[in-house]
Amino acid sequence: MDFEDSKAEAAFRLEARTWLENNIPDDNDLSGLSNLQRAKFWQAKKAAARWACIRWPEAYGGRDATAIEHVIWQQEEAKLDLPNTSSFFGIGQGMAGPTLMAWANEEDKARFLPDLASGETVWCQLFSEPAGGSDLAALRTKAVKDGDDWIVNGQKIWTSGAHYSDWGILVLRTDPTVAKHKGLTYFYVDMKSEGIDIKPIKQISGASDFNEVYFTNVRIPDSQRLGDVGQGWHVALTTLMNERASIGAGSGGADFKSLKRLAQQVNIDGKPAIEDSAVRAKLASWYVEEAGLKYTSYRTLSALSKGELPGPENSIGKLVGARKTQDMSSFAIDLLEQQGVQWDAELDAEYNGLFQLSYMGIPGLRIAGGTDEIMANIIAERVLELPQEPRMDKGIPFSEVPTGS
Amino acid sequence: MDFEDSKAEAAFRLEARTWLENNIPDDNDLSGLSNLQRAKFWQAKKAAARWACIRWPEAYGGRDATAIEHVIWQQEEAKLDLPNTSSFFGIGQGMAGPTLMAWANEEDKARFLPDLASGETVWCQLFSEPAGGSDLAALRTKAVKDGDDWIVNGQKIWTSGAHYSDWGILVLRTDPTVAKHKGLTYFYVDMKSEGIDIKPIKQISGASDFNEVYFTNVRIPDSQRLGDVGQGWHVALTTLMNERASIGAGSGGADFKSLKRLAQQVNIDGKPAIEDSAVRAKLASWYVEEAGLKYTSYRTLSALSKGELPGPENSIGKLVGARKTQDMSSFAIDLLEQQGVQWDAELDAEYNGLFQLSYMGIPGLRIAGGTDEIMANIIAERVLELPQEPRMDKGIPFSEVPTGS
Amino acid sequence: MNFEFDDDQHLIRDQARSFLGEHCSSSVVREVLEGDALYAEQLWNKVCEMGWTATVIPEEYGGLGLSYLELVVIAEEMGRACAPLPFGSSVYLATEAIMAAGSESQKKKWLPLLAEGKAIGTLAYAEGPGETDAASLSTTVSKDTLTGKKCAVANGNIASLICVLAASDSGEGASLYLVDTSDSGVTAETIRTLDPSLNYADVHFADASCELLGEIGQGRDLLNALLDRAAVLYAWEQLGGAETCLEMAKNYAVQRYAFGRPIGSFQAIKHKLAEMYVKNTLARSNAYFGAWALNSDAEELPLAAATARVGSCQAYYYASKENIQTHGGMGYTWEFDCQFFYRRSKALAVLIGSERQWQEKLISASDPVAV
């Protein structure tokens, strides 16, 4: 056990840091560009030097790096003020990429993966539906075979980046007469296809990070199918496993560091709040959770680097992290007292933005990618191997499952 | 709304207090008596002056008092150091009494209730079984009809006071071939009957407040049946409704008052712990729960005094109270630091007994009379009217319900 | 002893609920939340016509002379509807301040206007992030004029009068002052907040005329006594909001299906809603005691107020966040109403001192009272 770099790791870190310092984009590079353009600029630059998706095989644009090297790279990247690439490419590289890697044929891998790595093409994910939230497999969007194509009708929801994506991965119901999980098939689709209509969803935070995507007689060639007909759920699990690992990674917002700094700046009873023992006790418990999550991810890493697959234990990160961040944001606003109500992105972020944005954004994180309740179920059933609940939707055709409507 | 006595209430309070002060047992009365004998002495004295079971009809030994008068009486009684009657008579008077009142014939009511009120006879309750804890209706102890008698075989558990009780109320399975709730019948039994074998259960607190009760070919006359054959569950609900109301009433142990006093006596960082803001914040939140429970019971009282029945909302008291007391006991021991581990009933109760006893006793209160989880279910289903879970034991003969063994 | 509202009070509750159901539907809240209006002016006029702003003001000052038991019933309904109105700051804060500390002439001038709703009032004490220290205020008074800046004042851009905590010029410590916002020295700047269904403003005073409210140097004590009273009233409003959250969550849990059954049949949801019910019920009982203490001016008021306040803050936070959670993704959309209550719960939680301050007050007030 060693929480410090080995020699080889230190050398890799130095190489990464050196490249980053020599290649950090300057104002000239970025001026006049949109956030997406900035992300594409920086991603392309990284890809050219093989610093994009470094864990991927060289053949697909990566550098065959180890899990530990990947973390070192991320740590070094995080130290600099760089264009945010993950919000644009995270889903494609984190979910579509591994799924293509596992299920696409060699030709398609060679066609899609390098562009995905370099940010040349952007991918989105279309799984959720209005009727299938926690019960993801209850999706209803239909695909009907027509010659070499499938004709798709229905609605997807919670699709990040649908409007600027080139491609999307999606699961469709190809047979409603068999049991829920058995009638699904997995595809990818050109997001510019005729019949796709994209509408942004405004969230309570005021942002619109997600979309509803309507499909009206959209044609998807059968060649864009991943896995067999009816095997869609199985393929989707590859994607979801990787989703959990990436959402778990944390999301900014209120954390120990920012809350402690706030407590040093505002007063309780005439003294800095950080001197108040109630504040200290709360901060300490949150620190323990935060450190626990951090070291848990390190331990996962050690497992990954031995070749183990990311398991359901990754559900912990999001479950604990989101609840904690919600309570911390709420408490931070309390510390600000009356002025805590003020939320103005244009003013001092520390007092009037950071915690308020976190407070309004966090309810989404407790839901996206699996609610707290689903995460707890996953831990109970998949890690602790507790028995499933009786299923009302088991062994009957999907079309006969009760829906309440 | 008025949290103070009306004129009539003040007069009643004065009457109660005067009687109590004039009749409080002195050392002469009690010396040499066991706790049970002390309780019987005091209960008989109260009964003689019609201060026993005061809400009961006069005909059965009560005084037809109102719910509010009952509370006033309890408040006044609590102010004096009197023999503990409730631990001996609580179950009989609180559960068996109301059940007999509702289900027995006039002759039996006249025969049993006055003696129950006066403490002349002690009753216990025999519902739980090893295989039927939370799932109370899954009880298996069998009664088979034989002429005018029923012959009973099986085992009951968690019976308080079985060894000193004269009578017991119990539910038995009279038909295992029908659905779980339908094959039960309700009886009362002479605890001195041949074939009844009583074994104390030692709890983790070291006390033995409960027993296992074994039935081997015990004969119960059919005349000791309450309600129809197969109606046992329905009759049992009368008993259980009253159980919840009485367990909810609280159980001593760690509370705001004792914990605050402790915090005034031990130090944190060289100053009384009560000055520490983390201690204050915790105490305040517990006070809020404690006060909330107290005023909730007052509100329930107002409803009862208007003639409403005690409803499932009484589940709150035990649910909140037990969790809170557990955390408070644990925290109190923490405040004592290293010496908190010492538990010696013979030493100073404040440092070495009160909180430790509470810590070891409270896990039982989170289970007895319905676990936290069952209480939450009751609130969800009976108060909030949320739908039941799918039932694996519904509509099939009891003998075919899966038991895992 | 009687721990229930009487029939008249129940009637007022029913009326208020049906009135707000009709005139303060979610679209009315949404209009203020999304639009430029500072409050729902039409609704305000109707509420004033109903006499709600006049509830506890004595008849001699144009009020209805009813008790606080009637007012808390209305407060709960205001919270239940998440009303986008300056009701709290005007009724629980400004009106109470003048009734408690105002001179006869101040009462005569302002109470009838407040009763009718022609004047909207508020209270201003915070000067920046964190607790306000009455001993070092930067808002000061000199020769009956007031200068300084107060932050995040509730309804600061709507109010006709503001009760301001400021340092007296005589060196006698903090005092309360009344300022008429028609004075040219007063400028208010609406600020962006977590809860745009309410109005908040930074208010600047530049040699604005002011009148002493109550005795000089007593500002801190007056403020504390005032906040105790307001805490009970806000506790009822917070409770009302928490009750709506429970109701919304329950309705959704019954309708929404997953895995072939209503989500309300899963214990995860059941126990979440049971917990909400428990918290709300305890908060309600504490609010009852607070209402009684407020109404009877009992010596237990400081303790009762703190207890009610802490209970309602905790219940509302829990109910509003878990209501969103119960709704899943839809609860997080702008389109759904869950957000109203999540915003409002936080806005009210910091309006008159956060939970932590009231926990502190509770313990201070708990000596020697025992449960």
Added chain:
Amino acid sequence: MNFEFDDDQHLIRDQARSFLGEHCSSSVVREVLEGDALYAEQLWNKVCEMGWTATVIPEEYGGLGLSYLELVVIAEEMGRACAPLPFGSSVYLATEAIMAAGSESQKKKWLPLLAEGKAIGTLAYAEGPGETDAASLSTTVSKDTLTGKKCAVANGNIASLICVLAASDSGEGASLYLVDTSDSGVTAETIRTLDPSLNYADVHFADASCELLGEIGQGRDLLNALLDRAAVLYAWEQLGGAETCLEMAKNYAVQRYAFGRPIGSFQAIKHKLAEMYVKNTLARSNAYFGAWALNSDAEELPLAAATARVGSCQAYYYASKENIQTHGGMGYTWEFDCQFFYRRSKALAVLIGSERQWQEKLISASDPVAV
């Protein structure tokens, strides 16, 4: 970077687990809990033969000279088995104290005895309920003899040597002293406790011979440094106990049926156990970091120790109480083993300073370290 134990350490874990599984079954724990024995002496002799008491003691003093990574693995297994042994006080406290502050002659005298288990050691600082204030100790030293009373000393009636925090006679503040309990001035009185599977005693010193341990006046700092080290080791032991609770609860939840299905299929139980798993997993990860910091004598040790300690206290309390709850009525019986862990979790929680003290230390140590 490598966040796992190596193969040798895994091997030690496997050996320890199978050894304790065989020799420290629940009946061994129960015998001490219910009987008059102060500890499981036979087991102790075997444990010492295995060399566990010698783990980190340098070879020159008769130890095995292994690292703390080996010792934490053993500590976890001790906790898992709820071993009724004086292992913690002897190995994590007394041995560490002498290794850290002992003179060469003290090391030569005591470490070989401690390594062999022929001497059992402990640490005594508390003098009564509440925090011990090193500035006002009533245990005092005068001319190399020590007088006073220490309360609830772990293994106080078993120990051959006690490290005592006492006020120096020279007025230089608190210092640590070594006392050999064979001295006639030492009397120990076993006390009744929450956890009778461990021995605790009040220890009276009447002019007992003592030797200074470390520098004079440095008692407080030495104690704090010592407790940091012990906190990591106890955190592993606590974690082990919490893991047993989870395992017991899980096994019971699968076997026990209610309403026609295993109780582990109900979300109330599922989510309870998931929460246990989460708490244990986070506590384990923090314990890893603590072990690394202890082993590499990293400057992060105070922060890492406090983090590990707080996490393990919280995890063990939760797991031990919810394990009983999962077992229902049976879990509350004397006959079931759930009680072992509920008792032990509290005993360990107050042994070297309660959660609150370590939260305080954590924040003090967190500057300027950031997560």
